[in-house]
Amino acid sequence: MTQSTQALDRPVPYLDDLKAGDQLDPLVYEITQDLIHRYGLASLDLNPVHMNPAWCERAQVFGTPKTVQHGMMSMSFMASVVLRSFGPLANILVVDSKFTKPGPVGNTITCRGKVRDIHVLNNGNDYAIINVEATDQEGDIVGISEVHVRLPRRPGAGAV
Amino acid sequence: MSKNTEVFEHLVQTERQRGFSRDFLATWEQCEFWNTVEVGGLRQNPRTFVVQEEDVLAYNKALGETHPLFIDPEYARSHAPHGTVIVHPVFITTIAFWFAQPGDGGSWIRTPGARNPFQHIEIFDPIRVGDRLTQKQETSDRFWRRDKAYITTHSVLTDQNDRKKVEFWGTLILPPTADDVRPFATA
Numbered sequence: 604m605t606q607s608t609q610a611l612d613r614p615v616p617y618l619d620d621l622k623a624g625d626q627l628d629p630l631v632y633e634i635t636q637d638l639i640h641r642y643g644l645a646s647l648d649l650n651p652v653h654m655n656p657a658w659c660e661r662a663q664v665f666g667t668p669k670t671v672q673h674g675m676m677s678m679s680f681m682a683s684v685v686l687r688s689f690g691p692l693a694n695i696l697v698v699d700s701k702f703t704k705p706g707p708v709g710n711t712i713t714c715r716g717k718v719r720d721i722h723v724l725n726n727g728n729d730y731a732i733i734n735v736e737a738t739d740q741e742g743d744i745v746g747i748s749e750v751h752v753r754l755p756r757r758p759g760a761g762a763v
Numbered sequence: 764m765s766k767n768t769e770v771f772e773h774l775v776q777t778e779r780q781r782g783f784s785r786d787f788l789a790t791w792e793q794c795e796f797w798n799t800v801e802v803g804g805l806r807q808n809p810r811t812f813v814v815q816e817e818d819v820l821a822y823n824k825a826l827g828e829t830h831p832l833f834i835d836p837e838y839a840r841s842h843a844p845h846g847t848v849i850v851h852p853v854f855i856t857t858i859a860f861w862f863a864q865p866g867d868g869g870s871w872i873r874t875p876g877a878r879n880p881f882q883h884i885e886i887f888d889p890i891r892v893g894d895r896l897t898q899k900q901e902t903s904d905r906f907w908r909r910d911k912a913y914i915t916t917h918s919v920l921t922d923q924n925d926r927k928k929v930e931f932w933g934t935l936i937l938p939p940t941a942d943d944v945r946p947f948a949t950a
Contacts, residue, residue, distance in 0.1 A: 632827070640771040645818075645825040647860035649785050651875055654771055658788070662950035664876050674879030679826050679853040691832040691849040694889070698852055701881040 615690050618721060618729045618754040627688040627716035627733065632680055634672045634710040642676045656708075669707035674746070677702060677712070681735040681748035684716040689752060696730060697751035704745040711740040719749070729756055765789060777817045779857075784864050787873045791948040793865035794873050797905060797912045797939040805901040805919070808862050812896040816847065819892055822854050847892035855884055855929055859918060862898045869900050869916045871937060876947030878936040880913070885930045888922070895923040903932065912939040 632638075636656065643654045651658040652665070653673050660668040678700040686693055706712060716735040723729050730753045737746040764772050765786040775781055784790055816836055823833040831838035832849045839848045863869040871877075890896070903917035913936055920929045938944045 638825070638827075640774050641821075641825040644771060644774055644776070644780050645821040646856040647780070647783055648856060649768070649771075649783075650787050650873065650877065651767065652877070655767060655788075656770065658767070658950055662876070662947050664878065664947065673856075674882065675853060675856040676826070678882055679851060679856075682852050683826060683828065686828075686851075687830075691828075691830050692844070695852045696886055698884045699882070702879055705878075 615693050615754060617757040617760070618723065618731060619757040619760045621718050621721055621731055621754070623718055623720055625718040627684050627718075629713055629715045630680060630684055630687060632712045632714070634706055634708055634712060636670060636708050639670060639672055639676075639708060642673055642679075646673065646675055648673055648675060665705040665707075667705065667707050669709065672706040672708070672710070672712075674700070674702040677706065677737055677746040678748060680712065680714050681716075681737055681746060682750055684714045684735050685733050685750045685752055688716065689754070694753040695750060696753055698748060700746060700748040702746045704739065704743055706739065706745050710745075712745060713738050716750070723756075725756075729754060777815070777821055779815065779818055779861065780821075783861065788875060788948055790865045790873070791875055791944060792941070794870035795868075795902075796871065796874075796941050796944065797914050797937040800871060800902050800905070800914070802902050802905055805899045805917070806868055808867060808898045808900060810862065812858050812861055812898070814850065814890060814892050814894045814896065816892045818857060819848050819850050819854065822857060823848065823851055826851065845891050850890045850892065852884065852886055852889075854890065855920070855931055858890075858896060858898070858920065859916075859931070859933060862900065862918070863916075869902065869918070871902075871914060872916065872933065872935060874935070874937050874944055875950075876938045876944055879934075880936055881934050883932045887927050887929065890920075890928055894928070896920045896928065904934075911936045913937075
């Protein structure tokens with residue numbers, strides 16, 4: 604797994620420091636069976652399509668004899684793109700995800716985020732929308748997410 | 764130990780994992796099915812999910828998080844706003860599955876052969892270690908799209924102070940009947 608570096612006490616960015624089109628640091632994940640097993644147990648999603656390689660060979664739910672990663676793991680990775688860039692204290696309000704291609708074990712998934720728009724409400728509920736795309740090693744999109752994150756205004760920043 | 768779960772049993776580490784009904788193949792007939800589930804009627808699950816530190820650590824570590832606010836309780840005690848490790852926003856997955864065990868409303872999320880097309884989470888107040896969460900849940904929609912049977916659960920999580928924490932809508936594509944699930948469950 605490749606991780607962006609993150610200073611321990613890096614503050615959550617100000618909304619005013621973002622602009623549409625800004626790119627977040629990408630995250631890369633190697634989808635191993637051990638990762639799937641650990642995520643399955645942590646999330647309690649123990650469906651055999653993820654957890655049981657012998658069953659997958661027989662059932663082939665997605666037309667592959669391999670186990671596939673959890674959609675919720677993809678959703679978590681896509682949310683983590685925002686948390687790694689903005690810090691663990693970033694106040695995520697909404698995560699909306701679609702899963703477009705199964706992710707068999709052995710895949711390499713890259714998650715890339717980009718600021719879509721900035722919502723300046725001037726009432727303490729200002730937020731940004733980050734679009735995150737997860738692609739596999741073939742460049743195919745396996746998942747897309749929209750992440751809404753509430754961010755503070757820079758002190759003294761005027762109304763927009 | 765079930766032969767269906769033996770391949771991952773050595774990784775079980777938390778009390779919640781130990782007490783959870785882990786064999787989704789053995790219990791499939793006790794769960795709801797797409798064609799017979801009752802749609803609508805938000806109902807209170809009688810159980811309470813107490814957010815334990817070890818649950819959160821297991822989730823954060825499984826994702827490969829490395830920031831000490833996610834994985835180091837000692838660091839979090841002195842640096843986190845509430846003195847506890849930060850809960851990942853998609854940790855609601857753990858909560859949703861715990862509230863959807865055989866016999867519970869929404870237990871169709873355990874269906875062998877299910878696929879996950881899309882999900883939506885709205886967070887009103889971040890979940891924290893120590894929260895005592897209760898859940899209202901309903902199957903809110905059921906529909907056909909491109910010859911596939913979709914089904915949506917709608918859940919509302921409330922904390923010990925009766926504050927709404929999270930609302931989420933989870934959709935799956937299911938084999939629509941027990942007869943359609945059986946080939947997967949017995950494969």
